[in-house]
Amino acid sequence: MAPQTHTTDLDAAAVVDRLRRTFTTHRTTSPEWRRGQLAALRTLLTTHRTTSPEWRRGQLAALRTLLTDHRDDLLAALAEDLGKGPEEAYRTEIGFTLHEIDHTLDRLDDWLEPRPAELPERLLPATARTVREPLGVVLVIAPWNYPLQLALAPLVGALAAGNCAVVKPSELAPATSAALARLLPRYLDSDAVAVVEGAVPETTALLAQRFDHIFYTGNGTVGRIVLTAAAPHLTPVTLELGGKSPVVLDPGTDLAAAARRLVTGKFLNAGQTCVAPDYVLAIGDTAREIEPHLAAAVRETYGADPAGAKEYGRIVNERHFDRLTALLDSGRTVIGGAHDRTTRYLAPTVLADVAPDAPVMQEEIFGPILPIVPVPDLDAAIAFINERDKPLALYAFTASEDTKRRLLAETSSGALTFGLPVAHLTAPELPFGGVGESGMGRYHGEYSLDTFSHTRAVLDKPLV
Template structure:
């Protein structure tokens, strides 16, 4: 910790907004980043496997592919996004030229999570740098192999006055948050998000908080149950359920519950075989603390499937819980693991009661062939992002803003939304001097009556 603090003090004093580095130079840095990642793909995938046995396919699809997509978009669009935008002037300022400039914030702190430790660290960092900021990244200490790779990548690609990685645990994060930053980007849990927001408020620092919540998945009686089961199982069990936008619990119409449960079990075993602990495609829980937290949720619950625990391997079998109480251990907080409670309903009031029992979720999923009903329910509830007839895939469309509401977060990013997050709009008005109408200057005399007559010109 002491060494990290000393490095931080020296490095933060050295960091500066590098907007003087032109857009083309930043694009060249992004190309260098992409090339470096491509040349070290295997090391990155090996690090992800070492941290929690994430398969190479899943690592490439959920970490590298998403990163390449973001880099390519910024390389293609950065010049266009960075140009000043001309806006119509007001008659009151005639003659003038009015612009909106996109200005980098300056020194940015990015605190990254452990569940997707590469892409959820590198993507906000590359966006912030592309926008003209300098960045200090604090990777998660819970995924040390990936954290080491992140340090290697960023220090190899970017000058240290533009990007620097500080390793460490909670003490390092606490120290970082005591410093004054121009912007803070945090991805993680709701409790820590509140700590970050409080620390940022001390310096009136703007923040983006990407948090989580209990994401409901509604399955009505009209749903294509086979497709629903396949897509729910995939969205829930990718990364062993350690995904902030994964379905957290199912609300299924009572008359189709039994059939859905059978299909869910079939899909689990089709994806990972009956010997799931031996599947090369099924990851592990990140550490013993999270394993114990998840194991506790299974106490005193009726299980429809699963429940096997292998503590020495940090393995938790995909598990379906039958009709837990809304105040039970499994329903208190975001599960963040391969445990899926299933609750049945008979009418919309029960759905509404269950969802509104919890703070606004990060995601909401509805499976229904009744398009009118699905759209109505999407409008009914507050959430960060929603999908009809699928799960989690809204994350990959960079044209959609990604972010939460209330307890599930504040601020949005991905694609151009990342550009807008890591810059602020600066208004610039250029008045001409070839004419200067006297109307606005005192003495005002009887100008008030004239102003009232022409007010429609200015409003």
Template sequence: MGENNSLVLEELIKRQRTDYFNNPYPCAVKRKKTLLKLKKMLTDHEEDWIKALVTDTERASFEGYAFEIAVLLNEIDYQCRNLHRWMKPDRSWHLKLGYVEAIKKTQHPYGSVLIISPWNYPLQLALMPAINAIAAGNRCVIKPSEYASATSKLLEKVIRRLFPPEQLAIVTGDAQTAEFLTTLPFNLIFFTGGQQTGKKVAQQAASKLIPAVLELGGKNPCILDETGFSEAAIREIVWGKFLNAGQTCIAPDTLFVHTSVYKRVLPEISAALIDFYGKHPENSKDYGRICHTAHFQKVTDYIGQGKVRHGGNYDQKNLFIAPTVLTDIKPGSAVLKEEIFGPVLPVVPYTYLETLFSQQLIQRDALTAYVFSKHKQHIRMMKRYMHSTSISINQVIHHAANPHVAFGGTGRSGYGAYHGKAGFHACSYDRTDYKAYHYMHVPDKFPPYSDKDMRILKRLRKWLM
């Protein structure tokens, strides 16, 4: 990264911070105007966005619209409907000994927000945090992934034309550019990506005392017990797993199946895969590709760690990996410990949930957890065991597209949450205005103190604080 580029980025953040200091609390009307301009940008260039997404991921146009554009449009609508209510001050009054206190709490924007987004959903994961940040009154700099070049270039082109850089800016470049951006004096950093890079971002933010939101991955478990098995359940799980060629952070990562239905599950998975993508998925217009070569190699390495029950073939030239189902996996294999983030589904039989939990095959702080069951006790056990921020019962994926549901991780899957009201609060800080109206003088609160003062304090403590 050249010195000139560094100076340009430093000037950009300076302009955003100056604009923030000149207008630190934009009104709701101004925020909505910016959000609606983003909405118009998405609808006016809808075909261009879909074309760019297909170029970057080679997945179906339907998925590009459903899981990127539609989700963003719904989020903008939700923010606009609720913004006035969220911005309304929370007021309270309390009678104390000698005075009345008036408390007003409001949400204030941090200032300039850095958003570093990944390649798997290059439009949604670049703009969703920006929508939340703008609704909260912030300015934004978005660093999209270099591995989704078509979407990144279109973002850069359109946003530069529609928005002043002191309000919303796109910075393209490689990992070195992203690393340099984290050294600049942003007021909040929002990172979506892998755990290792997330740790570096968190360390850099901590060194400058900058708050950060980290949306990382996780090895999301999916439990299918003896009461949860059905053709519909299998189709739901298969769809969620192989959506975007498995490159979804909330995809079911490993499927744990009760032994009583295990042999029935495997052929149902194969049948669903053939229904979805045909016997030759490389020819399916609805099946995506792996984003880049390094990740392709990582995912294909997992295939040799178990017995292939479906798929297993791949083509590096076209970055194609067939939907693959693995069984008979050796304990301790990487495919059972690491997030796969690709179209490889390990299917593991179990007899007792308690044993499954005690073997620690399930990451308790995964980004989410899935359970297909009609057994209330099994569902309760899963809820008690997991430390994830969401647990979905008898469905996959859908909760993450709902603006009423906060989306975020805990522990190894990150920290902080966004979407809807959670996103508004993630990009704001609490300010409290405190005012006292005195109606009598209380001299005993000042030194020197006596034993009598202590007795009075204990007797009236509820009225003093």
């Protein structure tokens, strides 16, 4: 990026006015334009406009209005990109983000209050406090599977913290990307928030610039690229990744209830969810006993022919479709397996008798295939989990408090949930994030404010 001295003596309003005019040209795709854009955002920071609580609340309210005013447009874009039904798309994308906004607006004033800190006796008389201040200009790189929510939920935290932001939507969800590029500048402060569309070249060019924080949601391969790009600038990074999130199924569980909740969590968004249950570690006879309950739950949820179900989505593209259908021979089919490449339809599928070294167990599935892996006991289940990368989430269906205690004490994961897969990410009082290969950093609610703020220590000791 060009040195800041190139712009510090310029009038901020003139810079951003020039920036706004360039949107009418094709210069927005050039590296020179990106450098100028970031320089303009940094210049705006010197005016301290974004630090006022009024500005922050105003941006969140405007984002809320965007989502309500253009609900139908956004639902249509999500249907075009991923075949999402209107109820699921609203609940997981628009409604989710609205709830995040409302939760933040309700508590933002309290979160921004300076917090007094105790001092050791040797420093008295003195006072101390911590204050949250914006990091500066942040980059949000969104994935394709929840292309609206995972672009805007981090942006809620960035704006609440008083930052300028560049949003990079996913090119694999082009209709949603275009909608964000069209609507965000109309509703938000376009001096402070920019949208950059494009694919790998555009993302690579963005990563070559200096940001004050990078928030990336996606896979570990690209996560390593993001970390490498951030290293020369010592830019802090949040990586929201994924991995194979296991389910432990304990004897004595209500299998019919567990099956219904498994089906709901696994086949949401046609399985293309980072925290979806990836496979089931079924202890003892539960491997066989759960099969008819899962088949019944799929039929109850999606009907006899899920291809016609209004709320069942499609695989994002042919490449992912081909990858998924290649995994279908990894076990005995309990239900599902039907697929159609022309429509990118893959039925909700359950595979039984899956070996630990089967192809479906070698990578995150990220699609509507649920393998059942038999294990003899809880010791074996815990060993299986601990021999692999730390997952983004660990789920368990059990009536045993001892099982719960052991899973909490003897495993590590981004989250641990008993009885209800996926739902923990809808609770803004809980941090959402991974550990190890499943990611670093956390967000949602006040945790988002922490992520996008610097907590500054302030000490005041009188001279006399």
